[in-house]
Amino acid sequence: MTVALFFIDMIKGLVLSLILGIPFLWGLLWLMEQMGTYWWVWAWIATVVFSLFIQLLYPTLIAPLFNKFEPIENPQIQSKIMALANRCHFKLGGIFVMDGSKRSGHGNAYFTGFGGNKRIVFYDTLINSLTPDEVEAVLAHELGHYKLKHIIKMLVVGVLLALIQFAILGYLKEQPWFYSGLGVSPSMQPTLANAQALLLFFMVMPLFTFFVTPLSSIFSRKHEFEADDFAAQNSNKADLITALVKMYEDNASTLTPDPVYSKIFYSHPPAFERITHLQSAGRGDVAHSAEEGLVIASFGQHALVRLSAEVQIPCTQKGKKNAVVTGDWVQVEVDGEQGQIVTILPRRNLFYRSDLFKQKSFAANIDQIFYVVACEPYFDVDLLGRAAIAAESAHINFVIILNKSDLTPLLPLARERLAQYVLWYPLVQTTTQITALSLQQQFSTLLEGQTTLLLG
Structure with missing residues (x-):
């Protein structure tokens, strides 16, 4: 990270905090003053709504202020991602690469958003250091968090903890010993008193909620093991193991941390524990x-x-x-x-035919259509027109092949009926009287390197 980028990030963060934080804080203080004894219930509801609102805005409006997000363009990775999503019955809301390399060499992947706004993000450092199979395994791990409802579970826990915290604040706000114990005198002005209580409570709260940290770490590590199991069942666990080792190395994380410290503070299991757990998991060679x-x-x-x-x-x-x-x-x-x-896999185009009652697709990824008519028998110009329209709508080149052009008496009539079409589409005349080699030579240039659909 450059010095300039550091200060730009700091300014952006400050401005964003002021734009979002001041109105929210003002609303919180208004609720504390106006909503009576149970103001804390209303404050809790407002906090939950505000948090969900931020979660909704973050993927598409907030995160792009700091980083550039682009869809994954590697076709091999794309095909593996689509196959994995189909196996996991996951509707892709978006899988993006983030330019994390402009700030550090750390690699990471994360799941963000909810509903139709959910997306999975890979750091570009991760994409550059992992093979397509390893990327698939990491994605399977992230999908595991979603499919196993870890995000919803943590959200529910967070909402309940916030309710408890506001209830405690509602009680402490009215207790003189809360202020005197911290060496301050409560303000007599209501708005200032509310602000004082809010500030004091969130300053001292970490000291009294330290015991929650190990519990939070335990549940978080449990979720990581479960997501690893999910990945082992839906991708190749050997690829996930090698990806994990690369990620720990890229992030300069110790592979053998102190066991006591890691159990208290680590939200992710140490590398050795995860690898041992994966090695004992099922085969996981579906992919x-x-x-x-x-x-x-x-x-x-x-x-x-x-x-x-x-x-x-x-x-x-x-x-x-x-x-x-x-x-x-x-x-x-x-x-x-x-x-x-x-x-x-993604289609370049899709060719279909339709009538008044239904539409039927029957070819995809077509470069050109050869529509074959003949001087004899009589051909239907309406069918030719419908095929041309369908080709135009799918952005497919359309070529008219006129066969039996050696039937000299009928050729002028056939060409007359095709007159309005040859203004827009190439016309190639051929005959059944030429040899296969001559026919191949006639069409070799048109067919070379092209996927061609033959109609007529």
């Missing part, structure tokens, strides 16, 4: 049975997937939504000579 392949034929919930030039396997699709179509790139869990499609 390594998943392979990427191309759908070369699809029919309902069944598909034929090409995993390599030599390997094609029949697959079924998990779930009924977003059926696979020919041209989809998918993640497949292979079991012997069959597989199960667990994830459809």
Whole structure:
């Protein structure tokens, strides 16, 4: 971190504290003065609402003031993330990389927000130091916190503790010994007296709540072990172990801290304990049975997937939504000579046909469409137009192939019927009378490096 960035952060933090903190503090003092004996209940409610409001704002409005957040662009990491999210039945709200390297070399990943605003954030230092498999394992750990409801549990505990604290403050505020014991005299002016009580209480509270720290650490470490177990079941535990070691090293954390100190103050188990726990966990090699392949034929919930030039396997699709179509790139869990499609990878485009009653998708990731018509038999211009419109909507190149152009008497009529289309789309004439080699030579330039859908 540069000196300039240090002071910029400090100024931003101060301004943000003033903008958010002063209105909240003013409201708290107003409640203490106006709401009678049970003001502390109202103050607790206001604090909870304010905290949730900050949690809602933090991912999209507050955090970006200090750091830059960008979606993960590595396609290998993206495919692994999508496969993992599908296995865990997790709706992705956003997975981002944060430029943490501009402040330190520490690596971290965290879960933030709630509802439709939830997101997972990786430090760029972490992405740069871990392999895609290790990133997947770390993400599985973070998803474990969400799926096991650790965030909600800690939120509930925090809300209840805040209620207890405000109840105690409500009692102490009226006790003369509270002020005299701290060597001060209570103010006679109500607003100042409330501010005085609030300030004194939060100054001395850490001294009397120290015993809560070990309990908080115990529950936090328990959650970390549970999230590790979840990751071991949904990714590869060996990758998580190597990722943990790298993270502890990058963060300059000791691998063997004092056991008493760590049990009191550490929110995360020491590396040795986590690694030992993971080594005794289940196999957790689900992710390594998943392979990427191309759908070369699809029919309902069944598909034929090409995993390599030599390997094609029949697959079924998990779930009924977003059926696979020919041209989809998918993640497949292979079991012997069959597989199960667990994830459809992001599509560049989707080609579909529709009528008044329904819409049906049947090809994806298409570069161009060859729409084949012939001088004979008679072709339907309306169907040609509908195909052209569908191609335009999916941003797919459209080429018209006119076959049997050797039928000289019929060629002018066919070209006349195509006149309005050749103004916008290329027209290639061919004939069934040429050899296969000549046909290949005619179309080789158009087909090279392109995924082409043949219609007509």
